[in-house]
Amino acid sequence: MSDLHDLCKFPNRPINNEYLDQLKYYLESGIPSTYTIEEAYNYTNNIETEPTSTTTPLHLICTHLPKEVSNEKQEIVNSMVSTLFEYGAGWSLIDINNDTPGCILIKRDLKSNPIYDLIVDAGVRAELLLRKVSEYDMEIIEDDEENELYKQFEQEEEQEVVPELVKEEQAEVDDAPDAPSQNQESYLNSKLEYVDNALITKDRKDGVMMSWESNIMKLGCDTLKKGSFIEPNELDSEVNILNIGFGMGIIDTMIQNEIPLTKHYICEAHPDVLKKLKEDGWYDRSNVVILEGRWQDKLNEILSNGNLFFNGIYYDTFSEHYSDMLDLFDIVVGLLKPHGIFSFFNGLGADRQVIYDVYKKLVDLDLSNYGLDCKFTEVEVPKSTLIQNDKSVWDDVKRSYWSCPIYYHPEIKYID
């Protein structure tokens, strides 16, 4: 424990501007804002091994922030947190309990404290910065290993655990980059199995789709249906719906039953799922068109033909990343009718609430760059949804990809 760490535990009351001045003094003196109590302990005890957990000053503030503070004191704490971020504090570093600073606030029932929003904003900034850095990396950095700016960014990237954003992407360290849940090629080469209430990868038992998501698919279907109308009471003369990712066909069955369809397009890449589509007669339905292959290929073909536009587009795939979604946004703007609606299964970071909140903001921001407006409806995920026949739905599945109490359902359309 160092003086900086001590300060962040608010040992003396009242909380006043001296806290802020003292914090600035330490940071200006060169103590890193990410200095951890584990590093301080190792330093004091002459231990040379690298600590595995990272309890930073921000973790301590979140742990020791009093539950009730006056506005004036809250302002001081906000300034302390902002100052830490100005000096490079990490929003997503993990302490010994596997908690980020935001997780600690949630556990303490302090999610509504303004510093939670400051943490989420820092997460959004970090993600945007990392995106820029990787563009920069591709375009400019070649052999210039001496580039100081890049080195600094790289260090930040190593320090920050920025878990990826889709439900398949649990940030488990043992998940190799070529695991089916992480890598499309390896996923498309894996055998799949339809078991009770789920579609899973045969060898690794990764959950590709699970029936507990039916209520979420219903939200998706209801949202797409709204895009069938030009005005609230004026049904479009041609209603085209596109669903990307068939899985268990839950949303496709709903689309068939509930939307006044002209044509229903289903884009699906996995051979085992396409086999299931055949066996179950989806190819024989007169209003269904199966787009066999990855959306990255099939939708670009439609886009270049330039004669098909959709009232509703739904996206729910497996082993893809947020960067894929950004590519999809490029296509969606070209395929959506002016009154059309786009939605997706929002599991972005849903294995950790604070990351789920970061991506809620990020998606909104990214879509606004396309002239699209994203409204999230917050829907409680009842605990009973995740318990079926007295068993957790995760019992036979390798990894749980959901741990948030509220689902943020996205409804995306052109800004009026």
Ligand SMILES: C[S@@+](CC[C@H](N)C(=O)[O-])C[C@H]1O[C@@H](n2cnc3c(N)ncnc32)[C@H](O)[C@@H]1O
């Ligand atoms: C989570 S499931 C979809 C579940 C579906 N929403 C339902 O209601 O049952 C994901 C599906 O996306 C498919 N998929 C994955 N990547 C794809 C891609 N790039 N293009 C098209 N389909 C893909 C998978 O094979 C899988 O069938």
